[in-house]
Structure formats: structure tokens, C-alpha cells
Amino acid sequence: MVEVQLRVNGTAHRLELDPRVSLLDALREHLGLTGTKKGCNQGACGACTVLVDGERITACLALAVQYGGREITTIEGVAHPLQQAFVRTDGFQCGYCTSGQICSALGMLAEVEAGAPSAVTEHLAEPAVALTDAEIRERMSGNLCRCGAYNGITDAIRETAGVPS
Amino acid sequence: MTQAPEKTRPSVERPADAEGPAVGRPVDRVDGTVKTSGEARYAAEFPFPDIAHAAMVHSTITRGRITGIDTAEATAVEGVLAVITHENAPKMVPPGRPTPLDLSSMAPGTRVNYLNTDEVHWNGQPVAVVVAESLEAAHAAARLVRVTYDALPATTDFAAAQADATPVKGNLLEIGEAKKGDAEAALAAAPVSVDATYTTPPQNHNAIEPHATTAVWDGDRLTVHEATQGIEWVRKHLAVRFGVPAANVRVIATYVGGGFGGKGAVWAGTLLAVLAAKATGRPVRMALTREAVYRTVGGRTPTRQRVALGAGRDGQLTALLHEGVSAVGRMGGRSEAVGSQSQHLYAARTVLIRHSTTEMDTVPNTFMRAPGEAVGSFALESAVDELAVELGVDPVQLRTRNEPERSPTDGKRFSRQNLGRVYADGAERFGWAARDPKPRSMRDGRRLIGWGVASAFHMPIQLPADVSVRLAADGTVLVRSSFHEIGVGAATAQAQIAADALGVPVDAVRVEHGDSDQPVGPMAGGSGQTASLAAAVLEACDRIKREALALARKAPGSPLRGRRPAELRATGSGLFRADLPPGAESAGETYAAILTRAGRGYLEARTGSDNRLRAAAGQARFMTRFLLDRRRWVRAAIGAHFCEVAVDEDTGEVRVTRWVGVFDVGRVVNAKTATSQLRGGIVMGIGAALGEETLLDPRTGRIMNPGLGEYHVPVHADVPAIDVTYLDEPDPTAPAGILGIGEVSIVGVAAAVANAVHHATGVRVRDLPVTLDRLL
Incomplete structure (x- = not known):
């Protein structure tokens, strides 16, 4: 012990x-x-x-x-507007992956804020990363959702990050 | 070329807080807060101070007998309470034969009486269980159990086993053969024909919550927290196996982390947790590792299918042949009815549908989302696309031109017939008219672009369902039933249905579910849960309204005095005359007023019966009605899939870039959750199309990729914005007009992808999954 x-x-x-x-x-x-x-x-x-x-x-x-x-x-x-956004956009079904999706999204948004590029970032030299849907999907791909609520999760993250769609 | 709408379009324009009925609105899930805050508890998450942890030991041979088990090393591990084997396990009653008189007799996933036998029937069968004070000790000790075997020859190669396939006879619930005319002769005589073989691999459900059981004995009373889609089956089956009355068994499954069919039957983990709790006298938790789920819970079985189509030059089908062989486990499992949709979908003049099965020494197969149709549609809808190419006819037109008046094989009527409409809507939303039919005609840089379509078709089942509804004097409503919230939004949907039936706001309705102490709910399967429950909820609400009116009619001061039910509507949390505006003086009164005057705290109605004989009679009546109904109607949810793929010309990598799905699923109860569920089926279908395959070593039958790192389910980056719409018209023959939506949307997805890949590349892939090696 x-x-x-x-x-x-x-x-x-x-x-x-x-x-x-x-x-x-x-x-x-x-x-x-x-x-x-x-x-x-x-x-x-x-x-x-x-x-x-x-x-x-x-x-x-x-x-x-x-x-x-x-x-x-x-x-x-966690007490974050992202949680209400998940409910609004139906970013889950069974709920079992949801805690991980939410924590992962918060960590991911901090990475974007810090200017960390991903595999789909087009301009690596730019200090700021534009949070496109492709960026969200790429960066969230370590979090599986077998119910297939990916569209709702992407919507929730985009809304919460304040990015116009 | 790609015209992807970046943002998913909302499917329904009515806002969640609109006036009028709750049914149809995109109401937020009632379990939204508990699931986004981590409060919702699943089967492995109920604390007990003296909980013990169990881990399985899996056989490393495929078939044979155990000759010895050395448990000394495992037992010596600090914290180990017991190593349970067939030599020391408490006895379990062997599972009985399934009977149509009691559907719960279909509960066991296999016929193996685990740890009560020295026989091994598949590679990975549990042969011992270690129980310890900690998870770490249990799993470490499980690796130290030494088992020796006498191995016997085994059948583990599906390709080779097909030679031994035998025909499926079929019965009331399972399709065997269907025939109309001489299809082989019509095929031979057809001016245009295709005749091809398609294969689909084994697949696993991979619900993100692995199967888990927490079992607690108190004398001869048993409580089980269980990850299941069938509480009542678990309760009755455990009672049989452990020799206690069913009334002594309580099964709780408030939240279940996904099922997709994998949590429909009772599998080894459940039985062994209960057995281990009995052997040790401790509450025992068996949370299966992901590997243990693969080794002990069945998945979708592999199939080999022949589809042959004959047509005139006008595209009218003259022959449709669909023959499938699938594997079943020697110790359980059922035929994969790949020809199910082929009986009804297209107006062929002659039809031949045949199924056969071959036994294999593998973990028995089981239901997985749209069993039969999910993989059967890959063959049928690929073949229709091949015929369209042969004919030089647009694949949408070929399908709608062959929409039948009545079911071609048996002449039954369709409760709904909207294939043409869903295709027309889908084609418009997708922009299908711009398609150049020539393969390799569209590109985006070095990526080849392809567009494909396929039909979805699924016949939902109906299940017996009991509920209780209580209307309190303060206008709140409590609905109780032991149904399952596996992610479909079941509680939310029933709250909406009860709210409209009683004329109260949705948030006045609370729904309790997932506990066998409640009235017996339906299992979450066959796309039948929502409609089956709705029928019971409506019946119970109707009885409450009648009782409320009976109280008011006799009351001297009531505006409802002397009124009949037909004159009234439930609205504004009460009963009001339908011929007067709800605000009008003396139009009616609230439930609160009625109950207060009568001195009643609440009104309650319950469907079904607690009495065993009456409950059995009720189930028999239900089955009779259901089967008669099935003879009269083909009641199916249908849809049209439109898919765009981009294929890298150099690497063969396929990406799905756009999806439009249009469905006819009868009345939609909740626009938000229904859209999600329809999308979810498409996502799972994309997985089947492009990546999913449970790999069996053909020499040993051992699963080689028992984990999410090696079995590839779709991830965020694999899924584009999916545009889902539906007709939203009630089916006049279904309870509350609702058809099930849990399965229809996976049907046809793999074919739509493969057809789009053919359009992009000119390569026809007839074997799933469409991996890049098949395109190079």
C-alpha cells in the first residue's frame, strides 16, 4: 500500500x-x-x-x-455552459460517454485557445486556430460515442465556443 | 463538387416551448441534467460497503473438456476470497428449452451451464471466476489460474462450414422460405439480370458501457443492478437458474449505457456474478472487461448472400432471388433473416427467398440492431444498384418504379406506402438531379466523388407492456413501468404522451422506470418499446379521465355535471367541453378542483395484472392479437439514404462527406430524440460499411481484435453533418400512430456507401467492410 x-x-x-x-x-x-x-x-x-x-x-x-x-x-x-448545450443539442443518448466528451471538449478548447494545431489545421504558422467543424471533429476523435451523437456534440461545442456556424 | 451544409439543419421547425400538444415537439431529455453532470448511475456504480470484485478466466481452447484446474497460485494472492470453478461452484439449474408460451424462455444467450460443466464450447468461454476484495487482486489472480484441457476438433471457419448449412424452416416469428412463381426460370429468361454473391463479417455491438452486474443475496432474495435491455427476462431467468420464486428477484437498470441488442439476452457475466455472490456470501460486482464482452457476449453473425435480379428493359422486376447462409453458435443463436426486407420492398413478379444456417463452435450469435435487414439490405440494395447500372436507369427511379401495391410475396396490404415520397424528398434535399451516372465522373482535386442511394425498411414489433399512472390532486402525474432508458429517450417520450393524454404540461409528468418492482415494461428491442408503452399509457390515462369525470358528473356544483366523455377534452390540467373555448366560464374544471371536491388525494390506473394467471392470459391474448395483426398488415418504417463519398485516388481511403436520410416512421413523439436516434443508426451503418469487423482466427475461432483499439467503430472525424428528416404522419394501424425508429435507419446504409464508392471509383465491393485494400 x-x-x-x-x-x-x-x-x-x-x-x-x-x-x-x-x-x-x-x-x-x-x-x-x-x-x-x-x-x-x-x-x-x-x-x-x-x-x-x-x-x-x-x-x-x-x-x-x-x-x-x-x-x-x-x-x-465541472459547472460549465457546455453541459446545458449538450442537453439542448442532444449531444448524447445513453449518457455513458458524456462525462468524457464534456471533459475532453473543455480540455480541447483550452488547447485551441493556446494555438495548438491539429492534423487538419491548414496554416500551422498562424498563431490562432479557427475552430471549424473539421477541427472539432478531428480533436474530439479520441472520444467514442456508439449511440452516434456526434452531430449534437459538435453543435454543443461550436455553440459554447461562441463560433458562428 | 461537395455541397455539404456545414451546420446540421433542424428537422422540425416547431420550437420546444410551443403551445399545443407535447407530442412532436423537440423536448429536451428528462435525464439531460443527470447525464451531463455525472450523477446518473449505471450497473457497476452502486456502492456497497462490503462489495467484492469478480473477474473471469476464459478458455484458451475452442472445444473439449477441462482435465484440471490449478487454483493454488490464484488463491494465494492477497485479497482473493474465492476461485470458483466447475469443481466447487454452487449448482445452477440448466437453462430450459425456449417456448412461445413464455417469451422470457428466450432469455439465455447460450445453453451452456457455466461452471457446472467441464465442457468447453468456444474459445473464450468462462471456465473460472476469481472473487477478491479489490479489482486489482481479482484481475491479477485470474491470470494465475492454470487450466489444462483435452481438445476436440472444432468448426471455426465460416467459409468451410457453409458446405454443412441446413435450411431454416421458419415459424410464426422467424422467416424461413418465401416463394412466388418460378424465380429461377424468370431470371434465366430476363432480358437484363444481375446475379452476385455478397458477404458481411461478424460485428460486435460495442456499447460504450461494458456489461456489468452487481448482485446481492439476502437469504433467498436477490437484488441485481444490471446492464440490460430486458429487466423482466433477467428477473425470470435468474429465478429459474437459481431456484427461487421470481417474486424474490429484483432487477434494477435505471440507466443503461447503450445496448443495440447486445444486452437483450442473459449472458455469462450476469449468471456468474449471481453465482459468485452466492458462493462467497458477499455482494459481488462483475464489471466485464472489454475483452470479456467480446469473448462471452454474442455479436452479429457473418453471412454469405446471393442476390439475383431479373428485369425487363423498362426496369420492371421479373425475378428477385435472395438466399442467405449465416452462422449460428452450436450452443445457441439464431438465423440472420437477411431476406426479411426482400419479401416486401419491391414488386417483383417472381420471388425466391431462402435462409440456411451452419453451426460453428463460437460464442453464440445474437440480435444486433436490425437483425436480418441491416446486413440483408447490403446485398439487396447493392444488387439493385448493379441492376440500375446494367439497365442504364437512375437507381432512384429503378426503386420507385418498383414500389409495390401490395406485398409481392403474400399480397398483404401495407399500412403505409411512401417509398416514392421519401425518395423524392431526399433527392431534392441532396441535389440528386445533378448526378452524372458515369463512374469516376466527379472529382474534388485528387479525391473521386461518388453519390449512392439505398432503401431502408424495418418492421417494428409490438410487445406486452404494463404501466401505472397516478394523477395527484396538485395536477402532477407519475408514470411507472420497468422499461429501459438505454439512450432512446424513452422516459421523455412517455412523459410527452401522458402529458397530452391528460392535458397537463410535460414538466408536470414524472416517469419512473428501470426497476422490476414497477409494472412490467417491454424490453428495449425490435423498435417496439415506445409504441408498446404508448398504448398502455394511453389506456391508463383514459381510465383516469373516466374516473375523474365520474367524480365530477355526480357533483352538484361541477360544470361537468351530466357530461359524457365524448363531449370533453383533456386540457389545462383538467377536463373541458370540446365545444367551448378552454377559457370560457363553466366550460369544465381542473383535476385539482375535481379531486379536492371529492376529497381524493390522487387517481391511479394500472394496466395488466399482478396475478400470475391473469398476467399469463394477458400475454397470450397479446401474442394472438399481434400475430393476427401481422397476417393482415405489413407495417414497416421505411427510408431513403443519399450518401456522398470522397475516395482518395492514391490511397483508396474512403470518407463519407455528406448524408441525407428521409424516413417514414409514423408519428414522431420527440423531434429531437427521434432525429438523434435516426442519425445514430446511420452512424453505426457507416461503421459497418467502412470499418467494423470482428476478426476470428479461422483455425481456432478465437477473436483476434477484442478491443476498441482494433475493432474500428466510427469516431467524430468519420461522421459528417447528417441531414435527417421524416414525414411525421401517424400510422393509422399502430398505437398512437407510432412506428418504431430504433433500427430502420441502419438498414441500407452500408449499401448506400458501397454504391457511392462504385460511382466514385468504378469498383464494386461486395464484401464488407469496404476497406481501402479492396479498392487498390
Whole structure:
């Protein structure tokens, strides 16, 4: 057992953990924060996406003991107009990928804000990236939605980012 | 060339807060807030202080017997509570034979009595379960269970197994053979014909929530939190297998993270979680790994299909032949009815439809979104496109020219007939008239552009459904039924239906679902849940209104005194005379006024019966009505798909760049959720068209890509803005005019893509998925 201090949604937790425990399982099984979902446990579906110091990661591929002292934000700690936008645009059906989509989108918008290019960015030298639908889709492609709510998710992100369509 | 509308067009112009009926409006989902805040709990997310975690051990041989299991190393792992094998497992009652008298007898996914047998029937069958204090210990120990086997020869190569295929006889619920005239002779005599073979691979549902069960025994009472599309099937099946009365089993599935058919039957994880809880005396959670879902839950079975079409020079079909062979598991599974839509869709003078199956030693196959039609339409609609090319006729015209008056095979009437209309609407929205029919005639830089079409066709089923509706004196309404919210917006739709039936605002209606303590709801399958529930909700609301009127009619001060039901309408949270404006003095009164005067806190109506005999009689009546109805009508949801692809000339990479789908699905209850569900089927169809394939090693039958990294479902970047519209006209023969919408939109998608690829490249791909190696 290893002692680890996890700071989640602004609250510090001291946990005694098996060093094999993933950040995802620490959240779900040890802190009762089940809003973060387990879809594949191998980094392929994005359902477990959380924000660490504002950057998006897949919590299933992270060991909890490596995240002591970092600022972890899960869906339970998110209060953002994007959530209402998802409801308005019907950006989900079953809801199981939704927490990951929302956290991923928030991380993604910060990346765009910082001028990080993607595989579909046309002008890499430009300091600002235009958030086209193609950019949104490319950058959100690590988050699978088997219900196929992709159109609604793209609409929600575009609306919230304040980009005219 | 690409004319993609960047923003998805709204399908319906009526705003969510418009006056008038709730049905039809794009109402936000009632579970929107809990699903976007992480509050909604799924089967693996219910806390118990002494929960234990279970992990499966899978067989590494395909067929044979277990000769020994060494559990010493696994048992020694710290935190391990039990290693359960066939040598020490509690007994389960073997699953019985399915009977039409009780549909829940169809619940088991396989006939294998897990851990009660030393037999192995497929590669990946569970052979042991490890229960431990932690997830980590359970999964680590599962790898340390050493199993030895005597292997037997097995059938694992679908191509080779087809030689042993036997015909499907068919019955009331399953199509076998359909015949009209001498189709082979008509084909031989036809001036123009096509005759080709198509194949579709195994596919998996891949709901993002893996199957999970949390099982808690309290004496001989069992509570199960379950990821299921069929609460009642799970409840009854567990009762049979564990020898307790069904009344002792409670199944809870408030939210389910997607199903698509994969959570319809009862699979190993459910049974083994309950078994492990029994063996250890602890609440047990079995959350399947993604790999365990592939190895223990069936998927869509592979098919090989022949479609042959004969036509006159005018394009009139003279012969339609559709023959399919599909694999079934030796321990369960059913025929894939690929010819289902081919019986009804086109007016062919002669028809021959035949199905056969061949047994394989694989995990038994199961329902997956539009079983039969989803893959059958790939062959039929590809062949129609091939015929259009042969004839030099536009593929839209060829289809509408062959729209039948009555069902060509059996002469039954169609409840609706709008194939021509959906194609006309779609062609206009898509700009189809600008198409140059010549392959490789359109391009965008180095990308070849192609346009393709295909028809969608699906016959929704109806299911027995019971609900209770309670109208309180404060005007609020509570609807209860053990139906499933797997993402279709079921609770939202029923709130809208109840709101209109009682004349109350939608937000006055609360809907409780997903718990076997509620009146028995329908399973989420066959595109039947919404319409089946609507029938029950309308019946219950009707009884409440009659009871309310009965109270008011006798009351001296009531404006409804002496009125008959036919004179009234439910509106403004009460009953009012239909011949007077709702605001008029003495037009009627609110439920609140009626109930308060009568000294009643609420009125409640419940359909169906708690009594077992009466419930069984009710189910028998329902089945009789359903089957008689099926003899009378072909009741189908239909649609027309228009697809644009861009194919990289150098790499063969196919991108879907534009999609228009126009559907006739009867009345649409919720414009927002219906549009999403129709889009969702198209997205899954794009996956089947371009990437999805469960790869079996033909030597061992072992699934080689049991994960989302290797099985490719569509991602954001694969899906363009999808333009979905529908006719929105009630079907006069269906409950509340509603046809199901869960499956129709996947039907025809793969063919539309393959047809567009042919138009772009001149290459006809008859084997799914259309991967780039098939274009180079």
C-alpha cells in the first residue's frame, strides 16, 4: 500500500492505495466519483477523460500514485455552459460517454485557445486556430460515442465556443 | 463538387416551448441534467460497503473438456476470497428449452451451464471466476489460474462450414422460405439480370458501457443492478437458474449505457456474478472487461448472400432471388433473416427467398440492431444498384418504379406506402438531379466523388407492456413501468404522451422506470418499446379521465355535471367541453378542483395484472392479437439514404462527406430524440460499411481484435453533418400512430456507401467492410 494525496475538484483526499490502482479506479472505487466512466480500460474510447491541471488525460492509463498534488477535475467538478448545450443539442443518448466528451471538449478548447494545431489545421504558422467543424471533429476523435451523437456534440461545442456556424 | 451544409439543419421547425400538444415537439431529455453532470448511475456504480470484485478466466481452447484446474497460485494472492470453478461452484439449474408460451424462455444467450460443466464450447468461454476484495487482486489472480484441457476438433471457419448449412424452416416469428412463381426460370429468361454473391463479417455491438452486474443475496432474495435491455427476462431467468420464486428477484437498470441488442439476452457475466455472490456470501460486482464482452457476449453473425435480379428493359422486376447462409453458435443463436426486407420492398413478379444456417463452435450469435435487414439490405440494395447500372436507369427511379401495391410475396396490404415520397424528398434535399451516372465522373482535386442511394425498411414489433399512472390532486402525474432508458429517450417520450393524454404540461409528468418492482415494461428491442408503452399509457390515462369525470358528473356544483366523455377534452390540467373555448366560464374544471371536491388525494390506473394467471392470459391474448395483426398488415418504417463519398485516388481511403436520410416512421413523439436516434443508426451503418469487423482466427475461432483499439467503430472525424428528416404522419394501424425508429435507419446504409464508392471509383465491393485494400 502506498499513501497518496489526491486533489479532486478542489478537495484533498488522503488515500492508502495498492500501487496498481489506476487514477480511474481510484476515482470510481475509492472516492465514489462514478461520473468518470470505464469503457475499455485501455485508452481507446475516451470515456474516462478527466482534466489534470487543465489538460485532458485518459484516467484508465494513469496510475493514481503518479497524480499526487495535481489538480484533478472530474465531471462532478465541472459547472460549465457546455453541459446545458449538450442537453439542448442532444449531444448524447445513453449518457455513458458524456462525462468524457464534456471533459475532453473543455480540455480541447483550452488547447485551441493556446494555438495548438491539429492534423487538419491548414496554416500551422498562424498563431490562432479557427475552430471549424473539421477541427472539432478531428480533436474530439479520441472520444467514442456508439449511440452516434456526434452531430449534437459538435453543435454543443461550436455553440459554447461562441463560433458562428 | 461537395455541397455539404456545414451546420446540421433542424428537422422540425416547431420550437420546444410551443403551445399545443407535447407530442412532436423537440423536448429536451428528462435525464439531460443527470447525464451531463455525472450523477446518473449505471450497473457497476452502486456502492456497497462490503462489495467484492469478480473477474473471469476464459478458455484458451475452442472445444473439449477441462482435465484440471490449478487454483493454488490464484488463491494465494492477497485479497482473493474465492476461485470458483466447475469443481466447487454452487449448482445452477440448466437453462430450459425456449417456448412461445413464455417469451422470457428466450432469455439465455447460450445453453451452456457455466461452471457446472467441464465442457468447453468456444474459445473464450468462462471456465473460472476469481472473487477478491479489490479489482486489482481479482484481475491479477485470474491470470494465475492454470487450466489444462483435452481438445476436440472444432468448426471455426465460416467459409468451410457453409458446405454443412441446413435450411431454416421458419415459424410464426422467424422467416424461413418465401416463394412466388418460378424465380429461377424468370431470371434465366430476363432480358437484363444481375446475379452476385455478397458477404458481411461478424460485428460486435460495442456499447460504450461494458456489461456489468452487481448482485446481492439476502437469504433467498436477490437484488441485481444490471446492464440490460430486458429487466423482466433477467428477473425470470435468474429465478429459474437459481431456484427461487421470481417474486424474490429484483432487477434494477435505471440507466443503461447503450445496448443495440447486445444486452437483450442473459449472458455469462450476469449468471456468474449471481453465482459468485452466492458462493462467497458477499455482494459481488462483475464489471466485464472489454475483452470479456467480446469473448462471452454474442455479436452479429457473418453471412454469405446471393442476390439475383431479373428485369425487363423498362426496369420492371421479373425475378428477385435472395438466399442467405449465416452462422449460428452450436450452443445457441439464431438465423440472420437477411431476406426479411426482400419479401416486401419491391414488386417483383417472381420471388425466391431462402435462409440456411451452419453451426460453428463460437460464442453464440445474437440480435444486433436490425437483425436480418441491416446486413440483408447490403446485398439487396447493392444488387439493385448493379441492376440500375446494367439497365442504364437512375437507381432512384429503378426503386420507385418498383414500389409495390401490395406485398409481392403474400399480397398483404401495407399500412403505409411512401417509398416514392421519401425518395423524392431526399433527392431534392441532396441535389440528386445533378448526378452524372458515369463512374469516376466527379472529382474534388485528387479525391473521386461518388453519390449512392439505398432503401431502408424495418418492421417494428409490438410487445406486452404494463404501466401505472397516478394523477395527484396538485395536477402532477407519475408514470411507472420497468422499461429501459438505454439512450432512446424513452422516459421523455412517455412523459410527452401522458402529458397530452391528460392535458397537463410535460414538466408536470414524472416517469419512473428501470426497476422490476414497477409494472412490467417491454424490453428495449425490435423498435417496439415506445409504441408498446404508448398504448398502455394511453389506456391508463383514459381510465383516469373516466374516473375523474365520474367524480365530477355526480357533483352538484361541477360544470361537468351530466357530461359524457365524448363531449370533453383533456386540457389545462383538467377536463373541458370540446365545444367551448378552454377559457370560457363553466366550460369544465381542473383535476385539482375535481379531486379536492371529492376529497381524493390522487387517481391511479394500472394496466395488466399482478396475478400470475391473469398476467399469463394477458400475454397470450397479446401474442394472438399481434400475430393476427401481422397476417393482415405489413407495417414497416421505411427510408431513403443519399450518401456522398470522397475516395482518395492514391490511397483508396474512403470518407463519407455528406448524408441525407428521409424516413417514414409514423408519428414522431420527440423531434429531437427521434432525429438523434435516426442519425445514430446511420452512424453505426457507416461503421459497418467502412470499418467494423470482428476478426476470428479461422483455425481456432478465437477473436483476434477484442478491443476498441482494433475493432474500428466510427469516431467524430468519420461522421459528417447528417441531414435527417421524416414525414411525421401517424400510422393509422399502430398505437398512437407510432412506428418504431430504433433500427430502420441502419438498414441500407452500408449499401448506400458501397454504391457511392462504385460511382466514385468504378469498383464494386461486395464484401464488407469496404476497406481501402479492396479498392487498390
